[in-house]
Amino acid sequence: EIVMTQSPATLSVSPGERATLSCRASQSVSSNLAWYQQKPGQAPRLLIYGAFTRATGIPARFSGSGSGTEFTLTISSLLSEDFAVYYCQHYNNWPPSFTFGPGTKVDIK
Amino acid sequence: QITLKESGPTLVKPTQTLTLTCTFSGFSLSTSGVGVGWIRQPPGKALEWLALIYWNDDKRYSPSLKSRLTITKDTSKNQVVLIMTNMDPLDTATYYCAHSNLYGDYWYFDLWGRGTLVTVSS
Numbered sequence: 001e002i003v004m005t006q007s008p009a010t011l012s013v014s015p016g017e018r019a020t021l022s023c024r025a026s027q028s029v030s031s032n033l034a035w036y037q038q039k040p041g042q043a044p045r046l047l048i049y050g051a052f053t054r055a056t057g058i059p060a061r062f063s064g065s066g067s068g069t070e071f072t073l074t075i076s077s078l079l080s081e082d083f084a085v086y087y088c089q090h091y092n093n094w095p096p097s098f099t100f101g102p103g104t105k106v107d108i109k
Numbered sequence: 110q111i112t113l114k115e116s117g118p119t120l121v122k123p124t125q126t127l128t129l130t131c132t133f134s135g136f137s138l139s140t141s142g143v144g145v146g147w148i149r150q151p152p153g154k155a156l157e158w159l160a161l162i163y164w165n166d167d168k169r170y171s172p173s174l175k176s177r178l179t180i181t182k183d184t185s186k187n188q189v190v191l192i193m194t195n196m197d198p199l200d201t202a203t204y205y206c207a208h209s210n211l212y213g214d215y216w217y218f219d220l221w222g223r224g225t226l227v228t229v230s231s
Binding site for chain 2: 091
C-alpha cells in the first residue's frame with residue numbers, strides 16, 4: 001500500500017508571498033498525483049492532476065511539479081482566497097484505489 | 110453544468126446501517142470514462158476514499174472498509190447509493206460524493222458535492 005505524506009503540516013505565509021507545499025509517496029507513483037484545495041466548510045476542489053496539469057478554471061499562480069516520489073505544489077503569489085488546506089492524492093491502478101495525504105494548512109502569517 | 114448532492118440521515122445509532130444517496134445532474138453514468146465516488150472526512154481530519162462505481166458498473170472499495178460497503182447506481186434516476194453497515198462513532202464524518210473522470214490512465218475527482226454530515230451516536 002502506498003502511503004502519502006505532506007509537509008509541512010502548517011505553512012504560515014504572508015499575502016503576496018510564494019508558498020511551496022510538498023507531497024511524498026512511499027514508492028514511485030510516476031506522475032499520478034493530484035492536488036486539491038479545501039476551504040473551511042467547503043468541499044475539496046481539484047487544482048492539479050497528472051502532477052502538473054491545472055484543472056479547468058484554476059489560475060496560473062498554481063503550479064505542480066515532480067514525479068516518482070517527490071511532488072511540489074507552488075502558489076506563486078498568495079491571495080487571501082488561497083488560505084486553505086491542500087491535499088495531495090494518488091490513484092493506484094491495481095488494485096484501483098485512491099489515497100489522500102494528510103494535508104497542509106496554509107494560513108496567514 | 111455538473112452538480113452532485115448528497116442526501117441521507119444526519120444521525121445514526123451505533124451498529125445501524127447507513128444509506129446515502131448521491132443525486133447528480135449534468136452527466137450520465139452510462140458514459141464511458143465516468144465514475145462517481147464517495148469520500149469522507151471526520152471533523153478536523155483528512156479525506157478518506159471509500160468507494161467508486163464506474164460507468165460499466167465496475168465497483169471498487171477501500172480495502173480497509175470493503176467488508177462494510179456497498180455501492181450501486183441507478184442510471185435512469187441519476188443516482189449513486191452507498192451503504193455502510195455496522196456504523197460506529199468513529200464513522201462520524203462529512204460524506205462527499207464526487208464525479209470522477211479518466212485523465213489519461215488515471216482517475217481523479219474533478220467535481221464534488223457539498224457533503225453531508227453524518228453523526229453516529231446513541
